[in-house]
Amino acid sequence: MVEEHALPTLEQDGHEDVYSLSAKRLAAILFAVERGDRDALIEEIEPLHAADIADLLEQVNAYDRRRLILLYGHDFDGDILSELDEGVREDVISVLHPQVLAEAVRDLESDDVVDLVEDLEGDAQEAVLASLHASDRVAVEKSLAYPEFSAGRMMQREVVMGAEHWTVGHAIDFMREAQELPEDFYHMVLVDPRLRPVGHVTLGKILGAPRGQKLNELMEPGFRTFSVDESEADVAYAFNQYHMISAPVVDEAGRLVGVITIDDAMNVLDEEHEEDILRLAGVGEGSLADRVFETVRARIPWLAVNLVTAILASLVIAQFEATISQFVALAVLMPIVASMGGNAGTQSLTVAVRAIATRDLTGANVWRVIRREVLVGLANGLVFAVIMGVVGVLWFGSPALGMVIAASMVINLVIAGLAGVGVPVLLERLGIDPALASGAFVTTVTDVVGFFAFLGLAAMVLL
């Protein structure tokens, strides 16, 4: 409420079935907060998944957020914290009563606590760790000892394992007698006497087999383990490529120390997806929850890079001031050539950056792909050369000008195809993320080539 004018239909045309946080519910929640009506608030929040409650806290403004949390009180669930964006999360933790925070965190699996704690500042981190039971605290601190973005950070330490010689009956009895099984697990990991994993069996196979069946006869093909220091990006890639649902993590000695499940991998894939898109657009990092100052700081570097490349292009134009002052039509038409090159280059580079990320563009086919993009540039160049040639003649009545713009269009679109693939491939080989830097390089190339070809040809032909 307050100063927000809602566009209530925006988010959910047709999504009511899958998304529980409707605009109507949001309004009811804010109204309950406004009145300080705790019962009404609980009634509206009760049916929501923790992920929806997190969305709710991200969507309302900071003032309503604080009032909501205070009114919600001790029902606050730890899973909500796990689902929150970093920026909002710190804000929420600072508002939560220490005891509510302690209770919320105590129910989480170890990997979720790690996920929560690793992004927090010193004070907030200490508050969360202090609220854990001693044994959980040790487990979390052990995980925090692994490097950031590693499998060790990603894994949960709660593992269901059995001896390699066990039968289905052993496995079932073991699980029935276990004090507490993890919330989500999909395999029993089989280990040798030194705790080294030798394979794993799906729970479905265990349930479908007679009690006397040996577990090692039911093991899944294509069993993989990850080392604790494997990067989370590689783990997520493997989960996606090989359709894995869970996989054991081993230490340097090859001993089982944890397990990574599909939800952890999906989190990482989601983050990488976000990063890819934002980097391609020259937005370093960024979420809607960031403040103006943080957003400005994140975006300025990319705009600064763009300013430098734009000035470079201007320097090219400056070389032809004499030509332009004689034929002002050149100033009118030149942005078209540059803009078409920039667009074609962005098309090629986006396809190339994606293909590198999904490992479809490799040493085996890079030359074929470059050849294809150049041919595509040539074909598109010819199509638009004809169109712009005609436009040039009709608009300015000069066949020579039409020819100049046509020829420079072909040149720039061929170069766009070449740079669009070549730049990301080169950056990748130099160890630079192509999503991050390709855009600036490619548009610099197409701007400079576009202006130079157009104005250069004009200077030769028209003067």
Place this chain on the structure above:
Amino acid sequence: MVEEHALPTLEQDGHEDVYSLSAKRLAAILFAVERGDRDALIEEIEPLHAADIADLLEQVNAYDRRRLILLYGHDFDGDILSELDEGVREDVISVLHPQVLAEAVRDLESDDVVDLVEDLEGDAQEAVLASLHASDRVAVEKSLAYPEFSAGRMMQREVVMGAEHWTVGHAIDFMREAQELPEDFYHMVLVDPRLRPVGHVTLGKILGAPRGQKLNELMEPGFRTFSVDESEADVAYAFNQYHMISAPVVDEAGRLVGVITIDDAMNVLDEEHEEDILRLAGVGEGSLADRVFETVRARIPWLAVNLVTAILASLVIAQFEATISQFVALAVLMPIVASMGGNAGTQSLTVAVRAIATRDLTGANVWRVIRREVLVGLANGLVFAVIMGVVGVLWFGSPALGMVIAASMVINLVIAGLAGVGVPVLLERLGIDPALASGAFVTTVTDVVGFFAFLGLAAMVLL
């Protein structure tokens, strides 16, 4: 081999552990194909996952691909077909011996066969369907009767279900006696006598409980079902938002007809991710396997849209020909203002398009986000106004020109922030995918406003 010059280090710095298709192995495979050495080929391919073999087939050229498939022969696995990109898939199916194809397809789950068949042309589709057993064929044809991109197409029909009054013992006995259980399943779905799902129990809970325990006491909280005609995008969104691992699908009468698992949802998320990125770059669809002609055809529409918007911008410039012919410096500097606006607009729009896709930008916070983007545009505009003002004075020695470029920079960056959020929000409300069309609109706005503000102010101040 043949005409490709490999850049062998491109794809795998540090990925050897997770990615089995190394450049070395690829070379060995092509060498075996070259020599027609079947044993060597099998030995190299044997350890690869179907997803890797599919990557292999996508990376080699069409000639090597055919020779490889013929040499590989009857070991060809159906899963490889499921992993292939559409374009390459048709090519592979046309090369496969009909009997090899029949055997390959027969082992797949029903949802994978549907996935395979739905993209095939008439003849190839008939060949695959004919190779199925009669009962499987009926199942696949039933799924194909559901609309494309619906939950009905996505689901597999093999479901493990039990009666709502069953105990853990009933469930275990049922699964042990089942002829065949699905390859991957994670829950037993509980149904009422009319086959309507009432909840589901994880296999872990079944394994951890005593035989006498009632299943309906073990049901998961937050149980969701999908209707057969739910869109696959909404299903995938729900899987991701609510961390689901599998969910039942029901027909119009609410009866259980299938189940969707996390791997199906991840496929859809992957495709949407791809689509988002490609659409933002104005590449309709596109994969590396497409031929030149297909690629040209896919990209031309977006370049044509860009041409129209570029010409619009040129028409603005044309209004100021007289001014430019007096001050050629304007022609040199004007692309900088337009380019900065285009970049800032792209930044805002990318964040907005992402936030709409992840449903973080809703009616509840749209005005706050617009206000933020305008403030960010104002702040960035002031920063770059100062820089460009100084550059303008130093370069051209004209304080008036410096003031003009500074003022137009502020105007264009504010407009860029406004258009960057406003355009995708409006498109979304009109039912148009903002990822698809926002870019063209936003850069049109920033080009037109940039040129108009800069040249218009110049005409007023300098003349």
